[in-house]
Amino acid sequence: MTGEEAKALEAFQKTLREAALLASRDQLPSDRLWSFHEARHQCLTLTRNDRKSENSHLSEEAIGPDAAMRVAQLEPAQLATWIAAAPEPQRSALAFFYLNEFTHREMQNLLDLKMTELANLISHGRSQFQAWLNQVTEAR
Amino acid sequence: MRRWLSRRKRALIEVAPISDAPPSDRAMRSALETARTIPAAAAALTAQHQFDVALADLVARVPIPKEAKEYFLNAALIKGVPRSWKKTARHPAILASALAMLVLAGTGVFFFLERLHEFPGSETATKMLSVASASKLSQFDRLNTDAINLGDYFFMKFQLEHFDVPMQFADLRARGARVFEDEDGKRIAQVLLAERGVQFFIYAAEKPARPATQPSGRSRWRYLAGEGWAGAVTERDGVCFMIAMRGTEEELRGYLADRGR
Numbered sequence: 001m002t003g004e005e006a007k008a009l010e011a012f013q014k015t016l017r018e019a020a021l022l023a024s025r026d027q028l029p030s031d032r033l034w035s036f037h038e039a040r041h042q043c044l045t046l047t048r049n050d051r052k053s054e055n056s057h058l059s060e061e062a063i064g065p066d067a068a069m070r071v072a073q074l075e076p077a078q079l080a081t082w083i084a085a086a087p088e089p090q091r092s093a094l095a096f097f098y099l100n101e102f103t104h105r106e107m108q109n110l111l112d113l114k115m116t117e118l119a120n121l122i123s124h125g126r127s128q129f130q131a132w133l134n135q136v137t138e139a140r
Numbered sequence: 141m142r143r144w145l146s147r148r149k150r151a152l153i154e155v156a157p158i159s160d161a162p163p164s165d166r167a168m169r170s171a172l173e174t175a176r177t178i179p180a181a182a183a184a185l186t187a188q189h190q191f192d193v194a195l196a197d198l199v200a201r202v203p204i205p206k207e208a209k210e211y212f213l214n215a216a217l218i219k220g221v222p223r224s225w226k227k228t229a230r231h232p233a234i235l236a237s238a239l240a241m242l243v244l245a246g247t248g249v250f251f252f253l254e255r256l257h258e259f260p261g262s263e264t265a266t267k268m269l270s271v272a273s274a275s276k277l278s279q280f281d282r283l284n285t286d287a288i289n290l291g292d293y294f295f296m297k298f299q300l301e302h303f304d305v306p307m308q309f310a311d312l313r314a315r316g317a318r319v320f321e322d323e324d325g326k327r328i329a330q331v332l333l334a335e336r337g338v339q340f341f342i343y344a345a346e347k348p349a350r351p352a353t354q355p356s357g358r359s360r361w362r363y364l365a366g367e368g369w370a371g372a373v374t375e376r377d378g379v380c381f382m383i384a385m386r387g388t389e390e391e392l393r394g395y396l397a398d399r400g401r
Contacts, residue, residue: 005205008205008208009205009207009208012205012208012211013207016211063184063187063188063191064187065187067187067190067191067194068190068191068193068194071191071194071195071198072194074198076198076199076201076202076203077202077203079195079198079199079202080199080202097155097158097192098158098192098195098196098198098199099196099199100157100158100159100196100199100200103157103163103164103165103168104152104155104157104165104168105165107155115148115151115152115155116147116151118151118155119150119151119152119154119155120154122154122155123154126188126191126192129195130191
């Protein structure tokens, strides 16, 4: 979400601090999605002044038959950087989706998106990533 | 490729779960089942799934900062303490509910106790205590007879059937008697006795008591008090007999116990 470890850690600590503050007032919501809502909010706040996304002008390509093999050649940090560079709310949608922790309804709730909007963000994200993947892995 | 599917199902397939576990969402299950029946859609779905699995594996390998990891190692230590029952009991909502329940229970008990003291004819009996306290000899027809004869007297003179005096009072002397109508038009016989501060009232019961509530051979007395008088009422053959005595309920109980020997 942030593209930088230091910022990710700061967002994490701010989320924990907010949780502790609410807990001390006996106001901590029982909703398990609360912490993810809060973490996303902290990430967005911290990256508000970052430079514009580089992914927004990426071309799109259909998922290739060898996509999984190409992904296997990547380092996790490369994927993290690519997702962090995506524009909002696509960045959050891809981050939540590939965390593999939420149902599509929970993601709609977290991102305040309609079903078709969420589907479009994920679908375009896949195609754009595939296009980038083709470039990166071909260059090797 | 996926144009055979509805727009809604296409949208669902785009966000199909990455794990192999069957989705709990019914709409999602239906979309996936439909897609698997169409070869082209099934192939695209398989490619998408393999792509998503590969990316999710990569995400899972994104390193977590050491400082953040330490929080998870100590997660058990900062796990929330369950709310104690004392704390729960002090919650305003719980307190308000408990108070409301107490008030309801108190009202219920109050009405139950009130009902315990009520019996058919109790309303009339209560009014008779006021009548007893205000009655004067001049209001009565003069008599000088044993109480046992009063049943015949009321029947012969006023055609009031079963207006008899219980045998335990048969030997008391009656000095006066009258029949009057209360505000409901009910005819009530009142007897003034030679014994000072003791009167009889006889009137039709509002609702005859069930036979099971009245053991045979023994009068069941219901007590009431007011206006400085105490009353005891018993019912037989649809007629209430009430003895009113100046004093307290305890004194009347003692009097009746003596008369019952």
